Amino acid sequence: MRALIAPAILLSLLCAGIASRVDAQIGLPSVQLPGVARTLPSLPEIATEPLIDVRDTLARARLDRIATLLRDNRDRIERDRNGQPAVRGILVATGVDEAMIARAAEDGFRLVDRDRIEGLDLDIVRFAVPDGHSLARAQKKLSKLLPDAEVDADHIYFASGPGGALPTVALATTASPGQARLGLIDGGVAAHPSVAGRVEQRGFAAGAPHASRHGTAVASLLIGSGRVRGAASGQKLLAADVYGSDPAGGNASAIVRALGWLVQRGAAVTTISLVGPDNKLLAAAVSRAQQRGMLIVAAVGNDGPAAPPAYPASYKGVFAVTGVDARNRALPEAGRALHLDFAAPGDAVLAATGVDATDRLRGTSFAAPLVAGRLALRYPAPAIDRIRPAVSALVFEARDLGKKGRDKIYGHGLICGDCGGR
Template sequence: MRLWTALLTTLCLLLAGIGPRADAQLALPQVQIPDAARSLPQWPDLNTEPLISAVDRLPQIRLDRITALLRGHRESIELDERGEPAVRGILVASGIDAAMIARAGEAGFALLDREYIAGLDLDIARFHVPKGRSLTRARKQLAKLLPDAGIDVDNLYFASGPGGALPQAALATATGGGAAKLGLIDGGVAAHPSIAGRVEQRGFATGAPSASRHGTAIASLLVGNGPVRGAAPGRRLLAADVYGTDPAGGNASAIARALGWLVESGVAVTTISLVGPDNRLLAAAVTRARQRGMLIVAAVGNDGPAAPPAYPASYPGVFAVTGVDAKGRALPEAGRALHIDFAAPGDAVLAATGVNSADRLRGTSFAAPLVAGRLALHYPAPSIEAIGPAVAALVMEALDLGKKGRDKVYGHGLICGACGGR
């Protein structure tokens, strides 16, 4: 029995990216309120539309969402070389120093701002793209000029479930210290009774924090107590609003700052139900947060199996979560990641959506906080030594689905099967 426990713990350490080869895996790199276009459209009504047709439409829905976002905010958003939205005319460099900044300036890349994210021990700088150069061309030029820095565009990330603004909604607040803290990176959280007095919020975009439907729903599924009940009821939540009123909110820079705040605040488990492309700044921020003992749980998104791999869910050591329906079947609209770790209820999930409202929601967004909440019960405080036993405990409570053992569809299996108001 002791041998089995030791082996399972070792496997779970590897799952979390902490193990005998941790130094190689975790080496430090060289380094708005969301409008309708920033949220995924509702999954097509399967009562009126054949399943195959609905799944086939998902790639076009994704493209339409990006096109609508670009059309409405050309002054602040443009596409990178992969066709992914990013902050217009801005490049971000991580692992930067004064000499690099001077070299970039001589080549026409004017420094916009520079900051140090203390929680991650990460220096970042943002540069203006020289006039007349495309974002793609400028990124390649600056990367060649500064090969020891992490150069990338400032990509945008989408809520992986139905969202929307709550412009008149009061914000949830914290009235006491409470028990173990969980983290949330999303939109702002409204003052729903299920989470009253337990949510501390901070903004990382213009106009933030500002209540959103999506952020409120995720918060209630984490720490809600009462008729709308989360997976870790009654716990304290730190919520980082990375959208605010900025049409280019939800960018990699904002998420990195949010991670730094949560690390400094001692958060052990953070939920990110946002999806987008691989990005060097985001990858560096996630890696450094994990090195400091934070466990990150992310949704795989709802763009369907033909979509590109979702990030941050696809980063090593991030717990990628898919959604299932009441019969334990994977949601056909669930996106994909380079790995799947767990599944959780993602259909007809009861969640708060405003100050006095709750609805049944669908999407992988609403599965991720159920896994994060259960993980936090096993892992209340950041500690590298405690990661293995905590993950092992979560694996042991997973209900095996699909092929026997871990598989590519459900990972280790279903967590919190009775959660979400089922």
């Protein structure tokens, strides 16, 4: 079993849940982007179709998105042994010592680099697959060769909402030093007035940081002020761009490095509106960040309820967030996680999308920062002993939707119902 945040505290919160809102109500939940193929389309046009048609449409959209990414970037991306997109020719591993590296080299696995992720105390080793081997074949071979290591592909993660590249525009910057309680892992953030002077950015991919629509939108929903008002309006933000201009950006190793930086900088709550498969490296990094007191909020994605469970939202201890429309109905395109914790507005959400642009957006990407922002107001700094009261307060705030008490559609209920320009 993977380690959890403060097992004595968080495990009880994760497992206990809440019998009802009367019974204490304190359980915790169990870039440049390389083209539109890297994000899900906005899907209002299918929302009125029969549910079965919606699921079929979403399934096709997901498969088409992956196929397009692979077709357009054959030199950088390929499928792993489970058919998931990953960085071509690269395997990532943890728990690897010098003897293991030598053993791998004897079988043709060339050491690309070693990296220690400060903040997480996590060592990453990257291997190039042997000539003539597919990633899928090499992944199976190296796992058998190094049974005591954790070996995986360097999976690609998608922004779980409409986005896309921005032209070369000014990046949002921090005007004055100071503690930031909020972290963001996404694309870069443009210098929109709603976030001006309150964003510190760092790149974890080629060409990063580079402003993106998606990263800018999520940032504005976290800390925006003025017309675009975020759930933690006026706060400072640490933004990690894991996409930049790299077609293979948004990979697991970039996200892990971003997590390490955010832990080092003291971010208490981090939003990740990205979705992809379970990944051993990412799972280890999430667990280590949690052990250091970081709370992570993630979107469940927009691939529909029939899609595979979304990660990182499905990891234990991560707050999984879905979206609702103006009538507080769950978005039909909302994906699923192994648990669901909260809902927030996810339709016609007003967000910044450029230096001087705003738009009404749809998707679970734009619900997650509303929950993260409200959580950050109650949890200003990483501190294990403050997790329970912060989560309790957030659950008390939630408006019960659907079946009484926590349920699989809305979690503990609706957070920030009047946010998002409603």
